[in-house]
Amino acid sequence: MTADSLDPVIHAPARLRIVATLAALPEGASLSFTRLQDVLELTPGNLITHLRKLEDAGYLKSETTGNGRASRTSIALTRHGRAALETYTDALRDLLGGL
Amino acid sequence: MEGPHDIDQTTRADDGDGLDPREAAWLLAQTEREAQRQFNLSPLWITAVMGAVILVAYGALWLSTRGQHPYKGPNLGVVGLVYAAVAVAIAASVKVYRRATRGVSGPPVRQQQLEGVAILVSFVLGSPVLQGAIKHYGASDAIVYGVIPAAAPLIIVGTTVLGIAASKADWRQFGAALAVVIAGVVAAFVGPSGAWLAAGIGLFIAMVGYAAADSLRHRRLSLQA
Numbered sequence: 631m632t633a634d635s636l637d638p639v640i641h642a643p644a645r646l647r648i649v650a651t652l653a654a655l656p657e658g659a660s661l662s663f664t665r666l667q668d669v670l671e672l673t674p675g676n677l678i679t680h681l682r683k684l685e686d687a688g689y690l691k692s693e694t695t696g697n698g699r700a701s702r703t704s705i706a707l708t709r710h711g712r713a714a715l716e717t718y719t720d721a722l723r724d725l726l727g728g729l
Numbered sequence: 730m731e732g733p734h735d736i737d738q739t740t741r742a743d744d745g746d747g748l749d750p751r752e753a754a755w756l757l758a759q760t761e762r763e764a765q766r767q768f769n770l771s772p773l774w775i776t777a778v779m780g781a782v783i784l785v786a787y788g789a790l791w792l793s794t795r796g797q798h799p800y801k802g803p804n805l806g807v808v809g810l811v812y813a814a815v816a817v818a819i820a821a822s823v824k825v826y827r828r829a830t831r832g833v834s835g836p837p838v839r840q841q842q843l844e845g846v847a848i849l850v851s852f853v854l855g856s857p858v859l860q861g862a863i864k865h866y867g868a869s870d871a872i873v874y875g876v877i878p879a880a881a882p883l884i885i886v887g888t889t890v891l892g893i894a895a896s897k898a899d900w901r902q903f904g905a906a907l908a909v910v911i912a913g914v915v916a917a918f919v920g921p922s923g924a925w926l927a928a929g930i931g932l933f934i935a936m937v938g939y940a941a942a943d944s945l946r947h948r949r950l951s952l953q954a
Contacts, residue, residue, distance in 0.1 A: 643748060654765055659837045661833055662831075662832030662833075706835065722757070
């Protein structure tokens, strides 16, 4: 097994941290954009870029409520995303075991 | 921890071509630890505060009633100390809960809030109603102000938490709640003063045991990553 077998959507530092952070929440729970940004210490632009990639892959879903300054965006890991992280972790473990 | 990155850095570090698997494993473990720290509802420091509160409150109640014949109950100073200790514990718990759940929403959070309401109702209503009823039927002060207030909250709240834990198949919580119920049952049979001691020791053991089991689980998860 090689590093190429790792899911390229998750195998990037910022996206790995995003998915691992969201996976620490109970299944079905969402995290606000601002809290996620605080936890990961990423700039809004950086975070949005990575969130978009993960959302395009179906690994997470975001929901915005309210308008203007009162709007609030929540992000949650989908079941598909949680399963993808588990697969990634297993693959990583196999890979490191084989190194 | 790394500082904020700007969007240009994002583009450069966008794919994981340069990310070594060992580095990825370290980053994953590090992130999981940080996330657990951020969202943890029972960090070690709150366990220490709660443990101290339990030992001070129940210890003071036991010492102030030890050797009373007939049993009159704890004196007002001790009751004030217990209320102060409970207020500290509640304030610390609220602080931890707010920090851990800031920005977190969805069905699991609503479920936790409902569980909190169920526990609060069983705590606020359970023992006082029993005390009022048995006082009404002429029970002695040893029962009304000793055995029941020490043992009943543990049995009533413990069984409430037992049901919640069983419904979620949370066996660590189930074990801790069962220990609390057993402590309550023991407290009910060791006399009005001994009841405070038995309840305090039982609660302390259950809480420390739960914290240790939770800590072991987090450690195991980190080692797996």
